Amino acid sequence: MNISEVSTASGLPAKTxxxxxxxxxxxxxxxxxxxxxxSDQDAHKLAFLSRARSLGFSIEDCRTLLALWEDRSRASGDVRKLAKDHLDEIDRKLAELHQMRDSLAHLVKCCAGDDRPDCPIIDRLAKD
Amino acid sequence: MNISEVSTASGLPAKTxxxxxxxxxxxxxxxxxxxxxxSDQDAHKLAFLSRARSLGFSIEDCRTLLALWEDRSRASGDVRKLAKDHLDEIDRKLAELHQMRDSLAHLVKCCAGDDRPDCPIIDRLAKD
DNA sequence: TATAGGGCTTCCCACCGCTGGAAGGTCAAG
DNA sequence: CTTGACCTTCCAGCGGTGGGAAGCCCTATA
Structure with a gap:
């Protein structure tokens, strides 16, 4: 298989x-x-990587996951720990984004959004 | 004011x-x-930037917001549009992260996480 | 057989928003 | 006079690509 074929198969750009x-x-x-x-195995690996990446795992996590995949004597606990840590990280980011979203949504709601200069968004940022 | 003082005041690292x-x-x-x-004005600007960044605005958005802040004849509609676009972007990211989180949480829940190699997380990634 | 087109290769630069570190000037205290 | 904290500039790197140049390779058609 050439690169364009595995690219199409895995959904990963050739550059990647x-x-x-x-x-x-x-x-x-x-x-x-x-x-x-x-090889077919390479293609499988790339599809694996594509799915792992789309779950937000870092490249280094992906490297570890690949190794665990290939290790038939792996402990599922190791996989679970990696995934759990990543999940916790996602939850942290979600909380942060939610916080941002709520503040921002409140400000946007309060702003008249017309031709006048008065703006609670600017006021909040300037906090003067 | 030297840089360390405005750094402390604004909460931004000197490097930044x-x-x-x-x-x-x-x-x-x-x-x-x-x-x-x-100057005091510089310090204010930096505090403004710090708050805008913590709401997730990009540097370019911050540049625009600073200009709007300083433009006394601004239209609040312009500020609101910027903020609304950013809010929509955050919502998009939130949806994506939620999606990841749910998939991942399900997998983590299903994984025994013991010494045995069987692992639904790996299975999902390998999709064999 | 020549040529046109696509696909493949390597290489280097750019992105975002910093962050770290090296090498060296400046300042205040002891 | 030295120490050590602060300041300066410059260069490099992070992750994970994306863009594009320069040049080779393969296939199809004229």
Missing amino acids: IRYYEDIGLIRPARSANGYRAF | IRYYEDIGLIRPARSANGYRAF
Whole structure:
């Protein structure tokens, strides 16, 4: 398989796939002409990576997850811990974003949004 | 005021303040010794920036907000639009994060997290 | 067989918003 | 006179791509 094929199959841009090789997440073979030659296993890995990334795992987490995937004697506890830590991090970000959203929504609601200069949003930022 | 003083006052790291000068958000004067000499107005601007950033506005949005703040003939509608667009963006991110969180929470809940290798998290990522 | 087009390669730069560190000038206290 | 805290500039790097240049390779058509 050439890169465009695994790209379509995995949903990852070719650029991203080359980057993943650069940082050692995958090691596709090379054809005689220098083109990357992806095996089915490479394609599976890329699909795995694509799904892990879409769940928000960092590249380093993905590296660990790949290793755990390939380790048949893994402990599911290790996977769970990684996922739980990530979940906690997401919850932290969610709380932060919610906080932002509520403040902002309140300000937007209070602002007349007309031609006059008076603006509670600016006032809040300036806090004068 | 030297940089450490406005840093403490605004809650922004000195590095960040220098960066803000670099990109033209503030233009503090200079003392004879080459040190930045911040006026009260500079300090106000930095506090404004700090609050705007903590509401998640991008640097470019902050630049616009600063200009609107200083424009006494501004239309509050312009401020409101900026804030509303940002709010919509936050809502988009919140939805995306919620989606991640729910998928991940489900998987974490389903995983035994013990010494055995069977793991629904890995299974989902591998989708074999 | 020549040529046109697409796909592939490597390489380097840009993005955002800082952050760290090195190398060196300045200032106030002891 | 030295120490140490503060300030300066500059350069590099983070994550995770994306854009684009320069150049090779492959296939199809004229």
